[in-house]
Amino acid sequence: MAADLSVVADRFGLGEITETQVITAGTMNLNWRVTTTGGVWAVKRVLDVDAAAARxxxxxxxxxxxxxxPVPPACTVTSAGGDTLLDLRGRLYAVTGWVAGVHRGGTMLSPAETExxxxxxxxLQVELGRILPAVPETVRxxxxxxxxxxxxIDRYAAAAAAxxxxxEFDAFVIDRMTARRVLLAQVAHLRPDEDAPVGPCGWIHGDFQHLNVLxxxxxxxxxxxxxxxxxRPVAAELVRSATLLFGRPDGSLDLQRVTAFAAGYRSxxxxxxxxxxxxxGRLWWERxxxxxxxxxxxxxxxxxxxHLFRSAEASLAWWTSNREPVSEAFTARRQTADRHRRTPGSSSVICPGHGPTVARW
Structure with a gap:
């Protein structure tokens, strides 16, 4: 892997490597913090999407x-005519400038920060709609x-029992699949309408949660x-993101922050x-x-x-007992003060051969 990183540094024009650090957060791709004579870089080996999607x-x-x-732009391979992806015998690499910051759980945010x-x-969704091709207003x-x-449910309960x-995890699965089977029978009539048009639709980030925000x-x-x-339907991302950002360890949702987050979105x-x-309703059914x-x-x-299965089970149990308050939290009107909206700073990320890209929000 060290040999690959040396080639990546050379081909992207990053400078000579002085230090590498494996980034363990995340389960889909391989990531490194690479320090060179030219700066500090985030290097990703792309595993979760194909080359076309990555580009x-x-x-x-x-x-x-x-x-x-505030989105770190992809750097370009210096000798590839603007390509942002390096293919080393089938191993795909991408680079961005390293952005300093910390992850903050949603329940740590103030009301103003939540909005x-x-x-x-x-x-982000609005700008994606301006950048990418138009999509149908609704889908089924x-x-x-x-x-x-x-x-x-039956398959995994049987797998755990076998x-x-x-x-202890197998015992937990058997217990929760038994409860899930009962719940499914009780609420089968609440399955969302497959014939109803769902929208409005647009391009979405797809995983907007605290581990992807610095x-x-x-x-x-x-x-x-x-x-x-x-x-996808844009409301689907609003709702999914809020459930991931504002969930508590006991499975409950911080509904006040859900309301603030939705109000900020709708502003x-x-x-x-x-x-x-x-x-x-559709996300609850999906869960x-x-x-x-x-x-x-x-x-x-x-x-x-x-660990995600355990947290999902706690969330599902609480949500099922609080379906009406959850829906009300997303649609409640909240007064948005004009400023508590700070004039934020900016971050500057520079790739080799480019001027600074200033991200202001």
Whole structure:
């Protein structure tokens, strides 16, 4: 791997490597903090998307940075005519300037910071719509079938029970799949309408949550990891992001912050209540039916997302008992003071051969 990083540094014109550090956060790609004589860089080995998707992301990050948003732009390979992706015998690498900052859980944010984060998500979506091709205003989304969800529940309950020496996680899975099976039978009539048009649609970041947002002294310094860039109903991202940002360890949601986040979002891009309530119901149903963490554990022998299954189960139990307050929190009107919206600072990220890209928000 050290040999690859040396080639990456050479081909991207980063300078001579003086230090490398593996970044352990994240489960999809391989990442390093690389210090060279030319600066400090974030190097990613791209594993989670193909080359075409990676290049599209890079075009988008460059365009967003040029529009003043806190997105680190992809650097270009010095000898490849502007290409932002280096292919080393099938191993794909990308580089951005390193952005200083820390991750902050959503429940650590002040009301003003929470509204700011919602407005930032909305601004990103609006700019994506200007950068990327137009998408249909509405789509029809097929919610998971209750029968297929039950099959998955039964399959993983059986897989846990069949282990020669079941451990504590297997016992937890059996218990939760038993409860999930009962819940699914009770709420099957609440499956979202598969024939109803869902929208408005647009391009979304796809994984806007605290591990992909960095904070500096003046506020958000970077929005990272654009691997899930895609067109979707925009309210779906608003709702999913809020549930990830403002969930507590016991599974409950900080509903006051949910309201502030949604209000900040809607201060930039108004969304009708009906679209948001529909997105809330669709995500709740998805959480009932989804067992992706167990697929990784039992089919791929990969326990890296076991903790996400535990937190998802706690969240689902609380959400199911509080469906009406959750929907109300997303649609409640909140007075947004004109300024508590600070005049934030800016961050500057420079790639070799380019002037500074100043990200202001």
């Amino acid at each position: 599209r992301q890079h075009r988008v990050t460059i365009a967003l940075a040029e529009r003043g948003l 700011d984060l919602g407005s930032l998500l909305s601004r 989304e097929m919610p998971a079938e209750a029968a297929a969800a039950k099959d998955g 282990r020669p020496e079941p451990d 904070y500096g002294p003046a506020g958000v310094s970077a929005v990272l990891d654009w691997d899930r860039l895609k067109p 930039v891009r108004p969304l009708p209540d009906a679209a948001i309530v529909d997105a809330v 009932i039916c989804d067992t992706w963490q167990l697929r990784r554990h039992y089919e791929r022998q990969d326990p890296s997302c076991d």
